[in-house]
Amino acid sequence: xxxxxTYQEALNWASSCINGKNVDQNAxxxxxxxxxxxSTTDWLMHRREIMSNGxxxxxxxxxxxxxxxxxxxxxxxxxxxxxxxxxxxxxVLVPESETEEMIDWVLQMFKSGTxxxxxxxxxxxxxxxxxxxxxxPNWQVTASDISLDALSVARWNAQHLQAAVHFIESDLxxxxxxxxxxxxxxxxxxxxxxxxxxMMDEAxxxxxxxxxxxxxxxxxxxxxxxxxQLYQYLTRDGVFVAETGYRQENSVESIFKRSYPQADVVxxxxxxxxxxxxxxxxxxxGSDSNAN
Numbered sequence: 001x002x003x004x005x006t007y008q009e010a011l012n013w014a015s016s017c018i019n020g021k022n023v024d025q026n027a028x029x030x031x032x033x034x035x036x037x038x039s040t041t042d043w044l045m046h047r048r049e050i051m052s053n054g055x056x057x058x059x060x061x062x063x064x065x066x067x068x069x070x071x072x073x074x075x076x077x078x079x080x081x082x083x084x085x086x087x088x089x090x091x092v093l094v095p096e097s098e099t100e101e102m103i104d105w106v107l108q109m110f111k112s113g114t115x116x117x118x119x120x121x122x123x124x125x126x127x128x129x130x131x132x133x134x135x136x137p138n139w140q141v142t143a144s145d146i147s148l149d150a151l152s153v154a155r156w157n158a159q160h161l162q163a164a165v166h167f168i169e170s171d172l173x174x175x176x177x178x179x180x181x182x183x184x185x186x187x188x189x190x191x192x193x194x195x196x197x198x199m200m201d202e203a204x205x206x207x208x209x210x211x212x213x214x215x216x217x218x219x220x221x222x223x224x225x226x227x228x229q230l231y232q233y234l235t236r237d238g239v240f241v242a243e244t245g246y247r248q249e250n251s252v253e254s255i256f257k258r259s260y261p262q263a264d265v266v267x268x269x270x271x272x273x274x275x276x277x278x279x280x281x282x283x284x285x286g287s288d289s290n291a292n
Contacts, residue, residue: 003056007032008047010056015024015064028070031062037085064249069203072236081127084134088100090147092125093147093212098243099188103131105268105277106186106241110175119144119233121172121187121226124212126154128186130163142182144170147211150289172222181235187226188243193219196245221246223252227259231283239281246274 005013014028024030033043035058051059062075073079073094073286076089081095082103088094111118116136120129120143129143143165145151151167158165168175192213197205204213215221223242230240245251249267254267262285268277 002049003053003055006050007043008050010051010059011047014059017063017227018066021067021270023066023074026204027066028063030072031059031066031076033088034059034072034078034080034085055292070205071203071207074207082131082135084131084161086125086127086130087153087160088125089153090207091147091209092153092209094123096128097268099127101268101270102188102241102243102277103128103135103187106184107134107135109239109279110184113138115139117181117235118142118184118186120181121185122146122189122212123154123167124150124188125164126165126167128188129233130154130158130161132186133158133163133165138178139262140166141165142168142176144172144176146171147209150212151211161192164237172225173233176233177279178232180233181238181239182233183235183238185230185233185238186221186242187222187238187240189222189226190215191219191222191243191248193217193245218251219248220251220255223255227255228266230259230280236283236284238283239279241277241279241284243276244278246270246276249275252278259283260285 011028011032018025064073067074071094074090077089078085080096084098117140118132118141119141120141123129123145126143129141130176133141143154148169151169153279155167163262170176190213194214217224253265253267256263261282263283264281266279267275270276
């Protein structure tokens with residue numbers, strides 16, 4: 001690769017390097033666009049310009065990292081989510097489109113003028129809690145995570161995006177005050193069983209934080225812990241929403257029905273018709289405390 005080339009020539013070179021390799025074929029374009037904060041229109045305007053020597057060096061190194069299966073989002077240090085760019089690194093997951101679908105689902109549940117007290121469990125980079133706060137400024141949002149490194153990223157994102165979110169270090173509800181109740185508790189918890197590793201992308205296994213990916217009991221352990229405690233932290237009309245694995249529909253329904261037989265447990269499929277979300281409401285139906 002020459003040190004004198006246009007962005008288009010650099011992209012062509014990178015594409016030839018990764019062609020046929022088991023890596024994301026769109027990663028080189030992602031690096032070029034995101035490292036400059038370019039749209040596709042910006043790309044068309046700049047692609048025939050000569051890259052600086054520093055840019056060429058960075059791009060060469062980026063392609064080496066891509067070939068080593070490192071996610072392009074970590075290479076440039078940011079990822080788009082719900083129309084905004086968020087800082088990401090190896091301490092947090094790369095946000096996925098399914099999580100954007102969960103945001104859509106929640107925003108459709110509540111009218112825009114409704115004031116809610118919200119808890120985002122396992123916030124990671126903060127994309128869920130921060131996005132909800134920015135989309136619904138009158139909501140009071142608390143975001144928790146067991147990882148201080150993840151919380152550092154989330155706090156940076158909140159400050160950068162000017163989102164007034166309260167962050168707390170907590171293992172699930174451990175550090176949440178017992179009398180603090182929420183209208184909405186939302187989570188993208190670890191839900192992958194270790195038996196699913198063989199089906200996962202190598203980039204995810206090698207680089208994304210396992211604490212945010214894997215859970216015991218075939219990926220159901222976090223739901224097992226959350227379910228019996230919900231009644232303590234939800235308001236009477238409160239709602240719990242979470243992402244799930246696509247093979248967990250019956251198991252997740254059973255977990256919440258076991259704790260709250262009279263509750264409404266609703267699952268939602270993603271655009272590929274795979275079950276990816278669950279919603280639990282009316283946990284107090286039938287008694288003041290349904291938890292078993």
